[in-house]
Amino acid sequence: MGKLTREAVVERALEIGDAEGLQAVTIRRLAQELGVTPMALYWHFKNKEQLVVGMADHLIEGFEITPDGSRPWREQLRELVGRLVRMLRRHPCAEAVLEEVDKMEVPAFLRVWDTALGLTLRAGFGARESCLITRYILQGAIALAGGSVEHRRCGPEGHAEHVRLKRVRFQSLPPDTYPNIVRMAVPLTERGDAELYDTFGVDLLLSGIESMAARLDG
């Protein structure tokens, strides 16, 4: 019925990935859910790698970043990171997708990267520093936000169970070799603490850059 289009395939893939993890996204499984032969997908994607590229592109696509020379670069960088973080929280499989993919192949990611580069250059950083900083902030946002995502692999009560199990595992570690982990089992396993991540986490990322920028000015 519904024609097999690139977009439909990618969206279905993201649904599976968000629900069951990226490793559940296989060509054969995808084809089955779309009511089609595995080989049909090879008409729309050269190979599986390009399918994942498509997933990544779809995730970042709608960011609509408009570099604005009149607003301060810190503010705009913060906004960029904020968008990344929110997207990562909406899509549990986004972190895995962005880690697996060669980001150079993802147009939407390159646009984000280009914008970030423009901002750090404007901040006064040199070419090589800007490369490092942008890599750092984008990777950092993915790692930080991704780590805070509750994977919905098993439904809400399955998630709570998963957290409980992890906590128990921490608590039953030998306290003489892992004193802090044992003692902090509860805060370590508290996830989805959105507020803390959105404020403290992003602050942490940006304050590093800002203090490096301060050294440039001083």
Place this chain on the structure above:
Amino acid sequence: MGKLTREAVVERALEIGDAEGLQAVTIRRLAQELGVTPMALYWHFKNKEQLVVGMADHLIEGFEITPDGSRPWREQLRELVGRLVRMLRRHPCAEAVLEEVDKMEVPAFLRVWDTALGLTLRAGFGARESCLITRYILQGAIALAGGSVEHRRCGPEGHAEHVRLKRVRFQSLPPDTYPNIVRMAVPLTERGDAELYDTFGVDLLLSGIESMAARLDG
């Protein structure tokens, strides 16, 4: 001849991974190189996941971190990150291994994490902030250092060719949508710039934490 031991398997796996990438490390390939049946490995490892856990543990094992109450926490955190970065540069597959693995299952990683937690707690951060910060700094170090690694997938001249190709790809992007990437194709593809990564990169990571700590004191 040489008996099939857990350690021998893990070391062989790391050799393959460093040389050809983690995706080349398969049970069957590993068994073949060790002159043994694939099923022999299942005597020493419950499954492939546990093999990768073993690889990760072996990578971090020799860190010998001795928390020293008399030295400043910044210095010790910096040393910890430095060790991680150097290990990641020595082992091209380390980043992939540490991303794939469930770090909770890796004793050596838990010891590093515990040490880092002890240091941030001593710095005056609260429990939840310490969790965030340690996750941030460990993940950040992995992402930053891993991104600077030259994968020896194809030998030295194959690597140079790979860089050249990537550079050309950047340069031939549409300059109106990716102005900065096109203009900075050269610095973007310069890798193995060890000095810059070891100083600026680690500074960047730590200055974020230090400026957050300054807010606590102030």
Place this chain on the structure above:
DNA sequence: ACCTGAACACCGTTCAAGT
């Protein structure tokens, strides 16, 4: 305790063929 043989249920991918 340590390893083998045979089998199972999965992958991604190619290539010729259909409409």
Place this chain on the structure above:
DNA sequence: ACCTGAACACCGTTCAAGT
């Protein structure tokens, strides 16, 4: 242009059996 059928070369893993 868009999809199917059959086949190939790979995976990880189980289970009974060997020494």
